[in-house]
Amino acid sequence: MPAVQETIDRVAAIDVDKYKYGFVTDIESEKAPKGLNEEVIAFISAKKGEPQWMLDWRLEAYRRWLTLEEPDWSTVSYPKIDYNDLYYYAAPKVKDAPNSLDEVDPELLRTYEKLGIPLKEQEILAGVRKQGEPSELDEAGESNPYGRVAVDAVFDSVSVVTTFKDELAKAGVIFCSISEAIREHPELVKQYLGTVVPTSDNFFATLNSAVFTDGSFVYVPPGVRCPMELSTYFRINEQNTGQFERTLIIADKGSYVSYLEGCTAPQRDENQLHAAVVELIALDDAEIKYSTVQNWYPGDAEGKGGIYNFVTKRGDCRGKRSKISWTQVETGSAITWKYPSCILRGEESRGEFYSIAISNGHQQIDSGTKMIHLGKNTSSRIISKGIAAGQSLNTYRGLVRANPRAKNARNFTQCDSLLIGDKCAAVTIPYVESRTGTAQFEHEATTSKISDDQLFYCRARGIGEEEAVALIVNGFVRDVIQQLPMEFAVEAQKLIGVSLEGSVG
Amino acid sequence: MLAIENLHASVEDGEGTREILKGLDLEIWPGEVHAIMGPNGAGKSTLGNIIAGKDGYEVTEGSVKFLEEDLLEMEPEERAAAGIFLAFQYPVEVPGVATMTFLKTALNAQREARGEKALSTPEFMKAVKGAADKLGVKQEMLRRPINVGFSGGEKKRNEIMQMALLEPKLCVLDETDSGLDIDALRIVSEGVNSLRSPERSFLVITHYQRLLDYIEPDFVHVLAGGKIVRSGGPELAKELEARGYAEFLEAA
């Protein structure tokens, strides 16, 4: 079945005002008291069994945060968040730490099942996923063999189950929750945590440093090609819980890892805050590919509810010839504020950013990337596809900078916007700063509308209007979809259809 | 199959409403091939577009019936599923959408609308290969985004390939011959001829008698001034080729 057909099936299966993932799992949770103060931070740290140095690190961040002002420079607007009216810690009650899926709360597994995430797929978990037939079509995701995926599922704040740990361990790859890493691999965490996104970085990152509760940790040793895609599904479940994930990925010399992050959140009346920090470090000749499909609840038809997503994602190409590539598909959240960035420090290092950002209804997206060229002969590439429908606002904000030592820095940027209807808007704000005469920066931007002729052509062939829009949009974003690992490409194509539902007619 | 009676249609342009079709009558029975010829701007494409269901034309009078159904009440995709196919005079580019994907989406959408089962990938591949081979369309072409960067002739050939795959009941060909080289004209005509059957009808819009040497029509009509001003057999096309439209333009 072509992905487009699945998209339509999926659209058809969904009620206009009912977000598919808007259900609540009833699991007893253990919460920290509401509000934020040093006791709450100590509570979180104690819950995690953290050493003193970690608590000190958090407290230092907290004290700094108290001196910071919330940023207001992006184009998004939202009611003021009362940081003392949130819970900063909520863990599903675990009777005994689960070793296998059998021991995981069945209620939780049912949640994942509803989400349709691969955790439930026994063959994947067992590592015996069917090898599909070779692709007859060159379309991303059609009849492609599924690779194996290791899943570190994050349910609210606690990483519940980690699969494939053993096999990864054999390869020397460490893939665990950040809490576990703090306990089991303190030397690595101490060496790298906060070296890409310092505790002082920005309002949300500083807050995250003080109160982060969980997230993933990956270390790939020198020369190792990680034997499988690593994947985390985030999910916000507890009412009024801020999510403060912290992810740290280190690719040591000559290693390679591909990491997938996916998110869905249940429906909520009140806006929920999500302020994650992701740090990537690539040493000499290492490569990290980080892919995100984000479809958090965007709010109802009037824009009420929905997730506030204020994320700091940054990769440091610290080594020579290292490479970091961000690919993102953003379809959800009421508000997205997100700029996955690359610091191109190592000579000849390369940064890439591929993005699809879809806004519909009343969503506001302010996203883009920063490519900071520090080393000689560094290069970067930015492909951004923004799709605005309904009454949404879709802003691309990008910065490409070459420092004086970044001789022969090269960048290619392409920003394409597609408008559906006439009540939405797309804005492109590219900043370019070159402090070396030898830099070569190229920028291309286009804005287009789905033309009536295209729609009629599709309809005259029997394709209904909504399906035609999904088809045309999937074509528009094809360059980026092709960057995604197969598992995600299919999901992304479905999401595109779902998120554009009701955008025509 | 198709019955058009006293069709009046107009468009809104900068200066106001302009009537383009002014009382057009046309009847096509199953298995028949009708050719429509006429000067530029006569309303030939307008007729094709109205049959296929394009927005922007207002039908002020008259009726269009297809297999006893009121065609004007149907959405374009419903018409396609019911068996109407328009080979566009100017096929539209859809960037990033592989021809193969487009075809599969279209075919399965039509099948679903008719309550038929969707084709599996192997079944579809077989069907598309059959159609592509018939029209000399290379596999490589099927992987490219539909119509994007296709030459004029390739676009036309692609339209007929789609027609062969979708197996419509009424095929409207809008100047499919223009832009085709001599060999392509023959291949496309053979493709069309192989689809001729007692159940399938054709409405062939063309400026050139040459196409009608290959696709022999049962009837030839002259569309001028928004009406069919003369109808006849294949010999009428030859006459037009020799004499032009001057007499009809005066009459209109």
Ligand SMILES: Nc1ncnc2c1ncn2[C@@H]1O[C@H](COP(=O)(O)OP(=O)(O)OP(=O)(O)O)[C@@H](O)[C@H]1O
């Ligand atoms: N959407 C529209 N808006 C304004 N005018 C239109 C529109 N569509 C068609 N027309 C006009 O109606 C007339 C008929 O156009 P049509 O395309 O049907 O002609 P045609 O017979 O197909 O000509 P050709 O042989 O050049 O293809 C032309 O004068 C054209 O400019």
Ligand SMILES: [Mg+2]
């Ligand atoms: Mg025409």
